[in-house]
Amino acid sequence: MESFVTLLVAAMMIIGSAFSVIAALGLIRLPDVYTRMHAASKAGTLGSGVMLIALGIYSGDVGTLTRSLAGLIFFLLTAPISAHLLAKASYAVGYRMSDRTVVDEMSSGQGDN
Amino acid sequence: MNGVQQIFEASVYIALGLLCLSFVLTVVRVIRGPTLPDRVLALDMLVAVAIGFIAVIGIKTGYSLYVDIAIALGLVGFLATVAFARFILERGQASANTKDAANNATEGNQ
Numbered sequence A: 001m002e003s004f005v006t007l008l009v010a011a012m013m014i015i016g017s018a019f020s021v022i023a024a025l026g027l028i029r030l031p032d033v034y035t036r037m038h039a040a041s042k043a044g045t046l047g048s049g050v051m052l053i054a055l056g057i058y059s060g061d062v063g064t065l066t067r068s069l070a071g072l073i074f075f076l077l078t079a080p081i082s083a084h085l086l087a088k089a090s091y092a093v094g095y096r097m098s099d100r101t102v103v104d105e106m107s108s109g110q111g112d113n
Numbered sequence B: 001m002n003g004v005q006q007i008f009e010a011s012v013y014i015a016l017g018l019l020c021l022s023f024v025l026t027v028v029r030v031i032r033g034p035t036l037p038d039r040v041l042a043l044d045m046l047v048a049v050a051i052g053f054i055a056v057i058g059i060k061t062g063y064s065l066y067v068d069i070a071i072a073l074g075l076v077g078f079l080a081t082v083a084f085a086r087f088i089l090e091r092g093q094a095s096a097n098t099k100d101a102a103n104n105a106t107e108g109n110q
Helices: A002-029 A033-059 A062-093 B002-032 B036-061 B066-091 B098-109
Strands: none
Touching: A002 A033, A002 B002, A002 B036, A033 A062, A033 B036, A033 B066, A062 B036, A062 B066, B002 B036, B036 B066
């Protein structure tokens, strides 16, 4: 049982850091700020959340596990809010989308958002 | 049990190496820009990578107190991103070309 928990924590650490690398690669490779937001706020949050859960499980303490779950829920609540605010601000100020963007649904109703 | 321990220690170092790689890639995005929202987004991502670092270091050393530091860092990162978003909104219109916008931003700071 103990070795199972250790192996689970090891796997969760590697999965979480792999998600962080994928988010960083998306941040480098994607064409504009709106698509980069996808990578940073989804994969990045998932990566750090999985590693926090791994820390909670590895400590073997209910209090620590509860705190790490609370931290994960906090990140899951705040990451979309900050990404939404940043996207809205940069769209309102007029930062352009990439040339490869297929559709911009906010372009017609720019005044009433 | 010994083999499991070896796998665990190896995976700690693999995770630290992967986190270092993602940190460097995110810093490249902070430096290259090209616009202010890109840099703010990359700083937000840096906070997430730092939280991952703190979690792995906490597992490595066995101090569960690192969870509290990670939560505090997440709160600070969220507030910083919200404040930067307000700043981008207040700063006003970007130039038509994003390349020009980046140049204006760097010149405006100096």
